Amino acid sequence: xxxxxxxxxxxxxxxxxxxxxxxxxxxxxxxxxxxxxxxxxxxxxxxxxxxxxxxxxxxxxxxxxxxxxxxxxxxxxxxxxxxxxxxxxxxxxxxxxxxxxxxxxxxxxxxxxxxxxxxxxxxxxxxxxxxxxxxxxxxxxxxxxxxxxxxxxxxxxxxxxxxxxxxxxxxxxxxxxxxxxxxxxxxxxxxxxxxxxxxxxxxxxxxxxxxxxxxxxxxxxxxxxxxxxxxxxxxxxxxxx
Ligand code: GLP
Numbered sequence: 401x402x403x404x405x406x407x408x409x410x411x412x413x414x415x416x417x418x419x420x421x422x423x424x425x426x427x428x429x430x431x432x433x434x435x436x437x438x439x440x441x442x443x444x445x446x447x448x449x450x451x452x453x454x455x456x457x458x459x460x461x462x463x464x465x466x467x468x469x470x471x472x473x474x475x476x477x478x479x480x481x482x483x484x485x486x487x488x489x490x491x492x493x494x495x496x497x498x499x500x501x502x503x504x505x506x507x508x509x510x511x512x513x514x515x516x517x518x519x520x521x522x523x524x525x526x527x528x529x530x531x532x533x534x535x536x537x538x539x540x541x542x543x544x545x546x547x548x549x550x551x552x553x554x555x556x557x558x559x560x561x562x563x564x565x566x567x568x569x570x571x572x573x574x575x576x577x578x579x580x581x582x583x584x585x586x587x588x589x590x591x592x593x594x595x596x597x598x599x600x601x602x603x604x605x606x607x608x609x610x611x612x613x614x615x616x617x618x619x620x621x622x623x624x625x626x627x628x629x630x631x632x633x634x635x636x637x638x639x640x641x
Contacts, residue, residue, distance in 0.1 A: 401621060402628040403608060405636045409442060409596045412632045416529065416594055417446030419628075421456060423527050423590070429460040430526045433580055435539070436466065436483035438566075439531040439594050448491045462523055463494060464516070466530060467539040467579035468502035469564070469572075470509055470553070478567035479504055502578045509553050513578055517551040520584055528580070528588035532595050535559040536603050536616035538585060540577035543615045549581045582620055591627040593618065595635040604631055605638035 406412040420443070423430050434440070451458055465484050474481035481501045489499055500519050506512040530538045535557055537543070542557040554577050556564070564574045585591060595604050607618040608629060614620070621627050 401608070401624065403636075403639075404628055404630045406630070406632050408632050408634075412594065412596055412630055413440075413442035414446050416440065416443035416592065416630055417450055419592060420447045420527070420529075421450050421454065424451070424456050424458055424461060427526060428457060429462070431462045431464070431523045433464040433466055433525045433528040433584070433588065434484060434488065435529055435531045436480040437531045439596060440529060441487065443529075443594070444487045448488065451492065458492065459495075460498075461494075462498045463489065463500065464520065464525065464580065465499075465501040466528075467577055468504045469574055470504055470576040470578060472504040472572070472574075474501070474503060474505065476504075477569070478564075478572065483567075504578070509576075509578055513551040513553060516578075516580070517549070520550045520580070525580075525584060525588040527590045527592070528585055529592045529594065530585065532593060532600060532603060532607065532618050533557075533560055534563055534599070534603060536607060536618040538582065538593070538617050538620070540579035541582050541585075541617045543617060545582060545614060545617050547582045547586075547614070547620070550584045551578065552581045553578055582617065586620065586624055588624075589626060591621065591624050592630055593621055593627065594630045596632040598634040598637060600631075600635040601638040604629070604635050605640070609640055
């Protein structure tokens with residue numbers, strides 16, 4: 401596992417975007433799995449800008465969304481669906497057949513997870529980009545998550561239910577989620593975990609230097625064969641080594 405540190409959020413975001421662009425250059429049919437959330441926002445802005453400016457052919461790329469809140473409409477500005485559509489897919493004009501997003505309003509979330517799981521089995525994931533929750537979650541893989549599945553339905557931790565309110569303009573009931581699971585994270589050919597800001601410093605220290613334990617799901621990255629943790633100096637502030 402590489403630890404890559406950047407002087408601020410902007411530098412971190414530019415480096416993440418560059419990795420995404422280079423990934424497409426080396427494999428034009430790259431399968432991405434992308435997190436939503438505040439952390440990757442600027443990286444996606446830079447990514448969109450770079451692929452357009454450098455006229456990179458991304459028409460054969462496939463994109464998976466990392467997770468979704470169950471019960472939240474794809475049109476809700478707080479949904480992961482809306483976030484990735486507005487910040488990546490619409491600006492790039494990605495074809496629908498190359499996009500796999502969870503439908504938070506699906507009447508049958510199990511079937512929705514099966515659909516995404518089958519697509520992962522068929523395509524494989526080349527590059528997965530994840531943020532980190534304040535409790536160490538990756539996607540919605542909360543403390544105590546199962547590792548066995550590709551995709552799963554989860555009961556959201558109270559920390560996630562509270563922190564998740566930041567994405568919505570009014571209070572929401574956030575009880576359950578669907579997520580690409582830790583098995584798929586470990587199986588992805590390359591994984592990037594990104595974090596910025598001092599509020600993530602303690603959980604980043606535990607992720608990198610703590611004992612591997614499912615009580616802090618992000619520690620599982622230590623088992624990944626090809627992973628980088630990309631952080632700004634503020635998020636790196638508690639690292640001992
Ligand atoms: C959210 C999402 C994750 C995200 C993480 C960090 O709850 N489910 O996919 O990576 O928590 O979010 P942020 O980048 O906003 O801090």
